[in-house]
Amino acid sequence: MRRHWVGLLVAGLIAVPMVMFVGEPIRYFLFTYGCREEEDRLAEAIAGDPVLDALPAGAGKGETYKGCDDDDLFVSVGTEFPYDASRQSVLVHYRETARANGWQPQATDTDGSPSDCFTKRVGGTTAYLSVYGPDNGKVEVGITADQAGSEWC
Structure with a gap:
């Protein structure tokens, strides 16, 4: 009878750390991992920024996107639209539009030209608001942010 209790005690001493070792990662992935309500609120706040709806003259109908990276918990919201004019014309438009909506330009690029990040x-x-393109007749205007305060330009 005594051996039986000693065996149960040893089994328990082995089982408890094993359950904790295996169970903690499972608990993390089931209840903590990934984007949560905080990221959803940030995405909604970003999506409401008027600069995303202010397409330049001559732009086609935009397609919006909104997402969150489960690993790094950053939020991306943006618009992609057809645009056949020059990069310079799209940058002039968004520099004016961004400033009019409270965005501050980053310092100039390494070549001395104004930055396309705000x-x-x-x-x-x-x-962080960035302007990409036009590449293959498309322009993307995206806003990225996270609660950790990372830089995205």
């Missing part, structure tokens, strides 16, 4: 406080953190 910052603004949105949802309690710094958000």
Whole structure:
């Protein structure tokens, strides 16, 4: 009878750390991992920024996107639209539109030209607005932010 209790005690001493070792990662992935309500609120705050709806003259109908990276918990919201004009014309438009909506330009690029990246406080953190293209007749205007305060330009 005594051996039986000693065996149960030893089995328990082995089982408890094993359950904790295996169970903790499972608990994390089931209940903590990934984007949560905080990221959803940040995405909604970013999506409401008027600069995303202010397409330049001659732009086609835009397609919006909104997402969150489960690993790094950053939020991306943007618009992609057809645009056949020059990069310079799209940058002039967004430099004016961004400033009119409270965005601050980053310092000039390494070649001395004005940056195509802007910052603004949105949802309690710094958000980064970037303009990409036109590439293959498409322009993308995206805003990225996270609660950790990472830089995205």
